[in-house]
Amino acid sequence: MLTKRIIPCLDVKNGRVVKGINFVNLKDAGDPAELAELYSSEGADELVLLDISASEERRATMAEWVKAVADRLTIPFTVGGGISSAEQAREIIALGADKISLNTAAVKDPSLIERCSRLLGSQAVVVAVDVKRENGRWAVYIQGGANKTDLDGLEWIEKAQKLGCGEILLTSMDGDGTEAGYDLKLLRRVSLKATVPVIASGGAGKEEHILQAFRAGADAALAASIFHYGKLRIGDVKGYLVGAKIPVRI
Numbered sequence: 001m002l003t004k005r006i007i008p009c010l011d012v013k014n015g016r017v018v019k020g021i022n023f024v025n026l027k028d029a030g031d032p033a034e035l036a037e038l039y040s041s042e043g044a045d046e047l048v049l050l051d052i053s054a055s056e057e058r059r060a061t062m063a064e065w066v067k068a069v070a071d072r073l074t075i076p077f078t079v080g081g082g083i084s085s086a087e088q089a090r091e092i093i094a095l096g097a098d099k100i101s102l103n104t105a106a107v108k109d110p111s112l113i114e115r116c117s118r119l120l121g122s123q124a125v126v127v128a129v130d131v132k133r134e135n136g137r138w139a140v141y142i143q144g145g146a147n148k149t150d151l152d153g154l155e156w157i158e159k160a161q162k163l164g165c166g167e168i169l170l171t172s173m174d175g176d177g178t179e180a181g182y183d184l185k186l187l188r189r190v191s192l193k194a195t196v197p198v199i200a201s202g203g204a205g206k207e208e209h210i211l212q213a214f215r216a217g218a219d220a221a222l223a224a225s226i227f228h229y230g231k232l233r234i235g236d237v238k239g240y241l242v243g244a245k246i247p248v249r250i
Helices: 032-042 058-072 085-095 104-107 110-121 153-162 184-193 206-216 234-243
Strands: 006-013 016-021 024-030 047-051 075-082 099-102 126-133 137-144 147-152 166-174 198-201 220-223
Touching: 006 024, 006 032, 006 234, 016 032, 016 047, 016 198, 024 032, 024 184, 032 047, 032 058, 032 099, 032 234, 047 058, 075 126, 075 198, 085 099, 085 110, 099 110, 104 137, 104 166, 110 126, 137 153, 153 166, 153 184, 166 184, 184 198, 184 206, 206 234
Parallel strands: 006 047, 006 220, 047 075, 075 099, 099 126, 126 166, 166 198, 198 220
Antiparallel strands: 006 016, 016 024, 126 137, 137 147
8 A cells, every 4th residue: 555645734815824714714823934834843754735825926925935935844745726727837847846737717717727738837727616505526626715606616627637737636615624524435436436636625634534535445635624723643644544444654
């Protein structure tokens, strides 16, 4: 069995890390570079940083904090949010990120996945998929969860894989920030058909939830609230997983 990964997620707005519940009610949680360095020292395997700012100055601010994070990290990190061209993706990688994450722009123009994959390599292209359970299916949402699309989550993931993405970041919006557990049914369905690694996101509240995600087929578990506010430490989570016979990097 391949080593499972623990990935803290940092949502960045105007250069500061924020966290909310169900994608709203955002609260300040700290400086991106400082938190990134802290998580690295505590044993995080990777980091995901998502820029959720909408200001006109977002790109300049984004470049500043991406470079600051790169200067202080020795583990891989992914950057997403507002990347709408292969050229922008290349700029992020040039600043020091290891991977880029596509969401809204990829839904609007799926060929963007293919272009980024050709330019950067599939290993550097993550497709983030935000879904809600609705009428027996998982509907895809974009623009930070604000707008519903006509896409079915399972079908969109299959298409994204065929277009060349190297990883799927799968977020259950129903679970986001609730700390009530991941959507295990969704994870099982996706993991059975996935041809690339799947990162579980949305709902982690305790060690058991992360264990359940791995047993459901996830390759990595992403969490935010439980780490940002000190409810759980990465080292403790890994110790728990080792006891449950889940292979992790210590």
